[in-house]
Ligand SMILES: *[C@@H]1O[C@H](CO)[C@@H](O)[C@H](O)[C@H]1NC(C)=O
Ligand SMILES: *[C@@H]1O[C@H](CO)[C@@H](O)[C@H](O)[C@H]1NC(C)=O
Ligand SMILES: *[C@@H]1O[C@H](CO)[C@@H](O)[C@H](O)[C@H]1NC(C)=O
């Protein structure tokens with residue numbers, strides 16, 4: 565866990581030293597984003613199982629994105645493996661996500677940089693920009709929840725690392741009892757940030773650690789070249805290297821969390837949130853570094869948490885006199901007449917013999 569945090573911090577520091585120029589070259593930054601893209605999470609109770617198998621997503625529409633380098637979003641530098649398909653769903657309590665991205669199988673146990681990795685980013689503070697992950701102007705020494713207020717961004721990062729395919733990682737009793745967003749078992753961590761250099765596990769902060777936080781995420785991964793399920797650690801590396809296919813990631817989180825520190829995005833049914841997805845991959849077998857990730861867009865993408873649509877279609881709109889209404893009225897009139905007729909017949913029939921059940 566501490567190792568994980570240290571690795572993350574190392575990645576951060578590396579990212580900082582290698583990408584400082586990119587972050588400051590504001591003139592170079594250009595983004596032609598299509599802001600009309602909406603990822604829609606429909607109400608699908610009892611549909612999704614978090615097992616890495618994605619058959620249960622096949623009737624759910626997704627959005628396919630060309631993924632571009634986050635710090636240099638130009639089409640000619642897109643991830644050459646293929647597009648990333650992003651799907652979302654919810655069951656009224658939890659929101660579910662599925663990511664599918666083509667990539668040759670690579671697994672190097674415990675060496676996160678040599679396997680695929682994904683992250684989600686959600687806007688929390690109303691002034692949190694996509695560019696520079698919240699966009700707070702403070703540096704690592706000066707960012708605080710006061711100086712960066714309004715720039716809060718929620719992050720979830722899953723580095724496959726030593727995670728076994730098909731097994732569940734993320735929030736667990738051991739780490740959650742310590743009250744932070746860590747995950748010592750699989751490095752599926754719950755974080756927040758104000759900019760790329762002020763990034764912390766939920767509960768941790770620049771001046772004080774708060775133990776009221778939780779890792780609210782669960783997730784798993786899979787690759788299409790894996791042929792059976794029920795893997796254990798000893799089966800590592802689970803499949804042979806460089807087999808072509810696709811990576812699948814499945815995640816869930818409660819729509820609302822018990823966060824009291826502005827470190828989690830909160831989702832509301834019927835409302836739209838802002839999100840993005842990042843992807844790290846060891847292109848040509850070269851280990852990735854923290855800022856060398858691809859992103860589905862160079863600005864926020866809308867995430868709609870849609871209400872139960874069957875409720876909406878039950879509410880008649882416009883003319884109430886449709887065929888069904890007319891038929892049910894006719895039916896109830898006929899039923900009423902029959903009941904009067906039967907009632908009349910019964911009241912006129914005297915001496916109906918009583919037949920005990922056991923004589924039948
Ligand atoms: C900042 O965080 C500290 C520690 O969690 C808390 O006591 C304080 O109220 C927070 N301030 C703001 C402005 O949120
Ligand atoms: C966001 O920025 C606007 C304009 O600078 C400011 O009025 C508002 O208070 C900010 N919101 C937060 C949550 O800090
Ligand atoms: C918070 O906890 C982390 C990990 O245990 C530690 O490295 C850091 O120094 C703590 N920060 C404060 C302000 O106590």
Ligand SMILES: *[C@@H]1O[C@H](CO)[C@@H](O)[C@H](O)[C@H]1NC(C)=O
Pocket residue numbers: 805806848849
């Ligand atoms: C897989 O591909 C990488 C990079 O292209 C190469 O270095 C490695 O030797 C390959 N491994 C196998 C088992 O073919």
Ligand SMILES: *[C@@H]1O[C@H](CO)[C@@H](O)[C@H](O)[C@H]1NC(C)=O
Pocket residue numbers: 571575578675676677851852853854
């Ligand atoms: C990640 O990659 C960097 C080089 O980009 C390396 O220094 C670092 O040790 C790697 N981290 C892990 C956990 O492998």
